Amino acid sequence: MSNNIQQLLVIYILVLIKFTNTELTLNNQKLEWIIGSWRSEFSGKVFWPTVPTMTFGEELIIAEAPLAKSVNVQFLNFSARAWSHTTKDHFHDEWGFITVDPFGNATLMTAGNNGFTTYEVGEVAPNKMILTLKDIGRISFSRDLPVKDLRRTFIKHDDQYLEQIIEMRTATHPSQGYLEHTRVIYTKQKK
Template sequence: MIFLLFFFFSLTNSELTSYNKQLEWIVGHWRSEFSGKVFWPTVPTMTFGEDLKIMEAPLARSANVQFLNFSARAWSHSTKDHFHDEWGFVTVDPTGNATLMTSGNNGFTTYEVGHVSHNKLVLTLKDIGRISFSRDLPVEDLRRTFIRHDDRFLEQVIEMRTATHPKIGYLEHTRVVYTKQDS
């Protein structure tokens, strides 16, 4: 019995690889009950909650790469209606470049790349996939920024450009401040 418990523990509690140690500050369970804000010219501004988990994962031995598991679940603060879920993976390569790949139940998959600095991760869209019957305007560009303010608070800002807004650059789409949850 002790051997099985040790075996299970060793499979689920991986240590971060040397490259992914640059993301140590973002690993954990983060939650916002109502601090999320949605902004966009074609939708009413609204408040949302979100649960964000970025967790250690075992090394993928076949590729010799460790991806961290990424999940986010968002809901309307006022109605408690479910907004969307995102699942994916994040990693850092030997040169310090970060990659985030996500797939969501809103019909989008994204491939984002960027750079990690002290308590900050900035990612930009490299590719996006979408289901053919999605009702959203085509996203043409996206920038996602994570900032760890202190031991308790993490902020995420998503800026984007669609086929109609803006013509150049980005517009802020969402901003949420999370509180670190006890494990």
């Protein structure tokens, strides 16, 4: 995808955020703390035994969306775009939806331009959400090692800073548990 198309998509999402006037459902009010546009120019770090440690930038947008009347569920729009801090090369995009069920459990569904789709579920607490992988799909010709498990944690430190930590297990590392793969601290963008 060209940079112009990516920029247009980001502008489109920002316009949707600005002009979408919806109320959060009672369940999704638990996610109010994470809604907005968050950006990190260079605080993202990639760690993995088979990859050199590197720095990246990322923009995360979580936006309110209207209630899907056909299923009577409100999903929030979720998008993340990452790039190399040093070369500005595009790394990957994730697009998806997030919602909270009546029991307080969050569900995040994503599709990425790296050939992966994920279905993650977890608990929402004030200013913190921990999601674990329930299912993953991938295109058959992806070059990445198969991801076996994943844990994604969001922590809002204050009104200005949000942290995301992704830990995972692949077919080769580690044999049990998780290894930290990425960590990024975002700054909330002004409306």
